[in-house]
Amino acid sequence: MKKWLLFVLLLAALPARAFDDPRQEAAAELMRQCEAVLWKEKRTRVPGFDERCDPGHTGLVGMMISPLTTTPGSWHDKRAAAQPEMAGAVAGYLIRAGVKEGDWIGVNSTSSYPGFTLSVLCAAKTLGLNTLFALSYGSSQWGGNVPEFTVPVMLDVLRAAGLLDARIDLLTPGGIEDRIRKNLLEENALPVVRRLMGDRPETCLVPQGHRASMAARQALFAGRTLKAFVSCGGSWLSMGREMEHAVKLPHGLILPGQIEAPPAAWNRGLIYDHLERGVPCVHLLFTRGVCADWNLPHSSGPEPDFE
Numbered sequence: 001m002k003k004w005l006l007f008v009l010l011l012a013a014l015p016a017r018a019f020d021d022p023r024q025e026a027a028a029e030l031m032r033q034c035e036a037v038l039w040k041e042k043r044t045r046v047p048g049f050d051e052r053c054d055p056g057h058t059g060l061v062g063m064m065i066s067p068l069t070t071t072p073g074s075w076h077d078k079r080a081a082a083q084p085e086m087a088g089a090v091a092g093y094l095i096r097a098g099v100k101e102g103d104w105i106g107v108n109s110t111s112s113y114p115g116f117t118l119s120v121l122c123a124a125k126t127l128g129l130n131t132l133f134a135l136s137y138g139s140s141q142w143g144g145n146v147p148e149f150t151v152p153v154m155l156d157v158l159r160a161a162g163l164l165d166a167r168i169d170l171l172t173p174g175g176i177e178d179r180i181r182k183n184l185l186e187e188n189a190l191p192v193v194r195r196l197m198g199d200r201p202e203t204c205l206v207p208q209g210h211r212a213s214m215a216a217r218q219a220l221f222a223g224r225t226l227k228a229f230v231s232c233g234g235s236w237l238s239m240g241r242e243m244e245h246a247v248k249l250p251h252g253l254i255l256p257g258q259i260e261a262p263p264a265a266w267n268r269g270l271i272y273d274h275l276e277r278g279v280p281c282v283h284l285l286f287t288r289g290v291c292a293d294w295n296l297p298h299s300s301g302p303e304p305d306f307e
Contacts, residue, residue, distance in 0.1 A: 019294070021095055024088035027126040030163065031087035031118060035059055037161045038154055046148045052306050053142065058082040059154070060114040062145040064306065067192045069184045070175040071234075073112060073140030077287040080298045081115030089294040090116075090282065091123035093253040094228055097280035101128035103227040108134045108217060108270055110174055110233030111144035111151045116284040117232045118154070121166045131166055132224055134217050136235065137193050138174025141184070143233075147192065152200060168202045170220050178213035178237070179206060211266055213237060221270070229274040230282040238283075240269030251286035252293055 019025055038059025042049060053075075054061035060082040063069070080086075099105065105124060109117045117135070124131050135152070139145040144154070152171065158164040173180040173193040180189045190206070197204040207213040214237055221229070231238035239246035245262045249271060256279065261272045271281045284290065291298040 019088045019092065021092065023095070023126050024091045027091040027119075027123045028085045028088035030126060031122040032084035034118060034122065034158050034163050035082070035084060037163065038157060041157045042146075042149050045153075046146055049146065050306050052304070054082075055079075056082065058115070059149075060118060060144075062114075062139065062143050064141050064304075065184055066145040066147060067183060067185065067187065067189045068111070068137055068139050068145040068147060068150070068180075069141055070138040070180060070182075070189075071112075071140040071184070073142050074287075075142045075303050076299045076301070078113065078115065078142040080287045080291055080296070081113045081119070081284075083115070083296060085294070085296050086115055086119040086290070087122035087126075089290060089296065090119040090230070090284070091126055092294065093282045094123055094127060094129070094230075096253055097228045097255075097282065099127060099129060099227045102130070104130045104132060104224040106132045106221040106226045106229040106270075106274070108229075108231050108235060108238050109151075110136050110235045111139040112233040113284065113287075114144040114151050114154065117144075117151060120230050120232060120282075120284075121155075121164055124166065125164060130224075132221055132226070133166060133168050134170040134172070134220055135168050136172045136174030136178060137196065138180050138183075138189075140234075147196065150196060152202070170216060171197065171200060171202045171204045172213055172216075173206055174235075177207075177209045179209065210236065210241065214266055214270075217270060218273070221274075226274065226279050228280050228282065229270065230284065231271055232284045234285050236269070238270045240272060241267045245269070245272070249283050251283055251289035254281045254283055256280065
C-alpha cells in the first residue's frame with residue numbers, strides 16, 4: 001500500500017504532458033532545430049549582442065531598444081513565445097480548428113513576437129499547410145528589433161539551412177499607420193525600414209496609411225480559400241482600431257460564432273473579418289494564456305534593464 005501511494009505521489013509530481021498529438025511534438029522539434037541554427041547565425045551577424053537578453057539561446061529574443069522598437073513589451077512574454085514547445089501549441093490550435101494537409105492558412109504578423117511567428121511556420125510545415133504570410137518590421141521591446149537580424153533575415157537563414165521553405169508574401173513597415181513614423185526613441189524609423197526593404201526580394205509596401213495597408217492584406221488573403229487565420233502580435237490590422245472590441249478577443253483558438261463581431265467596417269480587424277466568413281482564427285498575443293492552455297512555463301518578475 002505504501003509503495004502504491006509513493007507511486008501516485010511521484011506520478012503527480014511529474015509535469016503534465018502538454019501534447020497528445022505526435023504532430024505537435026514534431027512541430028516543437030522542428031522549432032528547436034531552427035533555434036539552434038538561428039542562435040549560431042545571430043552570434044555571427046550581431047557579435048555585440050548581449051546574450052543575457054536571450055538566455056535560452058533561441059535567436060528569437062531581441063533588444064530592449066533599437067530603431068525598430070515601436071512600443072513597450074515584456075521580456076518574459078518574448079521568452080515564453082520563443083520556447084520550442086510553442087510550435088506544438090500552435091499546431092494544436094490548428095488541429096482543433098480542423099485544418100487538413102494541403103489547406104491554406106493566412107498569417108498576419110508583426111515582428112514583436114518572432115517566437116509566435118516561427119511557431120506558426122513550424123506548425124504549418126509539420127501539418128503540411130500552405131501559407132499566405134504578411135509581416136511588418138515594427139516590434140515591441142525584446143522582439144525582432146535587431147536591425148542586423150530581423151525576422152525576414154531569420155527566415156533567409158532557415159531556408160538556407162533547409163529547415164523551412166515559407167516565404168513572406170507582403171512586407172510592410174509596421175508601427176503607427178503601418179509607416180513606423182515614430183519609435184520609442186521618438187525617431188522616425190521609416191528611413192531605416194526603407195533601407196532594410198531595399199535588399200529584400202519580397203513584395204514590399206510602404207502604405208499611405210492604415211486603410212491602404214488593410215486593403216493590401218485583405219487582397220492578399222482573398223487570393224486563397226483559407227481554412228484558418230493566425231494573428232501574431234498586437235497589430236491593429238488584425239485586432240481592429242477600436243480597443244473596446246480588440247480587448248474582448250480571446251487568446252488562442254477562436255471559432256466562428258464564439259464571439260460577437262462588431263459591424264463590418266474597413267478598420268474592425270482581420271480577425272473579425274475572417275470569423276464572420278466562417279474561418280477559425282488563432283490569436284497569439286496573450287502569451288501567459290497560451291502557455292496555460294498547453295501547460296508551458298512562463299516566467300515572471302521584474303523586467304530586466306540590460307542596456
